[in-house]
Amino acid sequence: MSVSQTQFRAAMMDAAQPVPDGLSDARGDGAGKRFDVYRNNVAVSLTEALEQAFPTIRALVGDEFFKAMAGVFLRQSPPGSPMLMQYGETFPGFLSSFQPVAHLGYLPDVARLEQAMRESYHAGDAVPADPAALQDLPPDRLMAARLELAPATRVVRSPWPIHSVWMATNQGGPAPTPAAQDVLITRPELDPQLTLLPAGGAEFIEALAKHSFGEALATAQRAAPNFDLTTTLGALISGGAIARITEG
Secondary structure, three states: OOOOHHHHHHHHHOOOOOOOOOOEOOOOOEOHHHHHHHHHHHHHHHHHHHHHHOHHHHHHHOHHHHHHHHHHHHHHOOOOOOOHHHOOOOHHHHHHHOHHHOOOOOHHHHHHHHHHHHHHHHOOOOOOOOHHHHHOOOHHHHHHOEEEEOOOOEEEEEOOOHHHHHHHHHHOOOOOOOOOEEEEEEOOOOOOEEEEOOOOHHHHHHHHOOOOHHHHHHHHHHHOOOOOHHHHHHHHHHOOOEEEEEOO
16 A cells, blocks of 8 residues: 555654555564654654754744644645745744734744744855945935845844844843834844844835935834934945845
8 A cells, every 4th residue: 555645744744643554664564563663753853843943932832832833834834945944934923823822922023033043044145235334325325325234134024022022132232121122134244133123113124125325214204203213324325225226
């Protein structure tokens, strides 16, 4: 009897499933014990991949709970790629519907932040544009210019204080206070870095992907009349996030 890929995957990802009929070892004997060992190794590897991908979530819920939660997730979401570094991209969505952590409303967005950091880490390289080229543009030409952002640039928006939670968990920052926070992720060197954006900062950066500098600025000012352009632009420049400046 042959074993379908669907049967094999279902049994591989769930220890409660029996060993599929028709599996045998090199001697032709039943593969029960060998399959159990292999299944356990797969579960351990995927759990470790999640632990490395979401260390803040692991720290927030504790090792034991994280492992149990990972066991539920991997049964629902088997890997779609042989590259373990990509595993877990749907983990933030899983947390949104995982009832045991429903009281931790910020948890899915913290996971989204960590997923965005993973994406930033693995994104393509880009040589930053010379900041002087931006500073030397006359106001009218600056307003018409388009800024292309580096592939590693990400913005994560949340009604929760996700930057403060991340800082408190990983760098001993102060205890978070309730507040919505938008976070810029850049990769000026090897590792992604986080910057808390001022009001309107996220709108400005997101608008830059589709519009001119002037249009992006107007979008930010509609969202926040006191938008701090200097701080936001400084974060983009220092993070090497501006890859190209094109005059319209």
